[in-house]
Structures are given as structure tokens and as C-alpha cells.
Amino acid sequence: MFRHSVVIGSVCTAIVLAYVASPIGASDSITGVVKVTGLASSADAVVYIQQAPGSFTPAKPAQMDQRQMQFVPHVLPIVAGTTVKFLNGDPTPHNVFSPDNEKYNLGTWPQGQSKDYTFNKCAKTPCVYTQLCRVHPEMEGYVVVLQNPFFAVTNKEGHYQIDNVPPGSYTLAVWHEKAKAQPKPVIVEASKPTTVDFVLGR
Numbered sequence: 001m002f003r004h005s006v007v008i009g010s011v012c013t014a015i016v017l018a019y020v021a022s023p024i025g026a027s028d029s030i031t032g033v034v035k036v037t038g039l040a041s042s043a044d045a046v047v048y049i050q051q052a053p054g055s056f057t058p059a060k061p062a063q064m065d066q067r068q069m070q071f072v073p074h075v076l077p078i079v080a081g082t083t084v085k086f087l088n089g090d091p092t093p094h095n096v097f098s099p100d101n102e103k104y105n106l107g108t109w110p111q112g113q114s115k116d117y118t119f120n121k122c123a124k125t126p127c128v129y130t131q132l133c134r135v136h137p138e139m140e141g142y143v144v145v146l147q148n149p150f151f152a153v154t155n156k157e158g159h160y161q162i163d164n165v166p167p168g169s170y171t172l173a174v175w176h177e178k179a180k181a182q183p184k185p186v187i188v189e190a191s192k193p194t195t196v197d198f199v200l201g202r
């Protein structure tokens with residue numbers, strides 16, 4: 001028992017160190033506020049760089065849980081090719097299917113189990129996959145497949161922060177399930193934070 005916790009502790013420490021040690025040198029952040037007009041919350045908007053040079057390999061699987069009859073997180077942006085682990089954290093069986101793009105139905109499974117799906121069929125990013133559950137028609141979530149890892153999801157106040165963006169000229173876009181805004185050009189300079197705000201209309 002004790003040995004077990006020590007091992008888990010070391011693994012966590014290693015992950016934290018790896019994260020802190022990631023390169024911050026010649027790159028910087030894009031921050032801002034997204035305001036979704038007509039909605040009380042500005043949460044769950046995905047702000048992302050449309051196209052960044054190079055190809056990006058997903059490092060590790062992402063997760064989407066089903067908890068208290070909701071998909072958690074509600075919106076999950078990922079780099080194309082990422083495997084998503086769909087968990088069931090509820091004491092009731094849940095199903096996962098998507099009617100979008102290539103479409104899939106992963107089946108229905110009980111609490112504590114999960115199924116994996118790899119998002120490698122998106123021909124042109126962004127690819128949005130609505131996540132639904134046949135058992136509970138009110139449940140809805142979204143997986144947003146993107147070309148690169150330079151993305152962030154807004155909090156309730158609409159704040160977002162994209163870290164470690166290599167200097168360059170990009171187009172910054174926003175995806176929201178109910179609202180839209182035009183993409184904006186952004187120039188990221190080394191060691192200089194950039195601010196870009198958006199107002200989304202319905």
C-alpha cells in the first residue's frame with residue numbers, strides 16, 4: 001500500500017517536472033476574453049490557431065467522462081490523431097455515439113469502464129463531433145479536432161490563454177456550439193504576450 005503510493009507520487013512529480021520543463025524560450029502566449037452575446041456564460045468556446053507550420057503528433061490520450069448525466073468536459077479540443085478515452089463515471093450505463101463526419105457508435109457500457117476512439121479521419125480541420133448518448137437524449141458534448149495544439153477553452157468569464165506559441169503570423173479562430181465570430185489575424189512575437197478579444201454573435 002505504502003510502496004504503491006510512493007510510486008504514484010513519483011510518477012506525479014515526474015509529470016509536473018516534465019510540464020514545468022517544457023520549452024518557454026522563444027515562444028509566448030495569446031490571451032484574451034471571448035464574450036458570447038445573449039448567453040449568461042462565455043464558457044466552452046474554443047480559441048485556436050487555424051494552421052501552424054509543421055505537423056503535430058498527439059502526445060497522450062485525452063479523456064471525456066460521463067458524470068452526473070453530463071459529458072465532462074462539455075467541449076474537448078484535441079489535435080488530429082488523438083485517442084479519446086470515453087469513461088463512464090455514473091452508476092448507470094451510458095452510450096457514446098456521434099452523427100458527425102465519419103460517424104461512430106461505441107456501444108453502451110457500465111460505470112468504471114471506458115472505450116477508446118482515435119480521431120484520425122478529419123480531412124480538414126476543424127472537425128466537430130457532437131457526442132450523444134442514446135440512453136439519455138438530453139446529454140450532449142463536443143470533440144473539436146484541430147490541426148495543432150495551440151488552443152484553449154474559455155472559462156465562465158470568457159478568459160482564455162494559449163501558451164508556448166512559436167513566434168509567427170497566424171489566424172486565430174473561435175468555435176462555439178451556439179455562436180460565431182470572424183477569425184482574426186494575430187502576430188506573436190518572442191517573449192511578448194499578445195491579447196486578442198472576440199465578441200460572438202448568435
Ligand SMILES: [Cu+2]
Pocket residue numbers: 066093094095133134135136139
Ligand atoms: Cu447516458
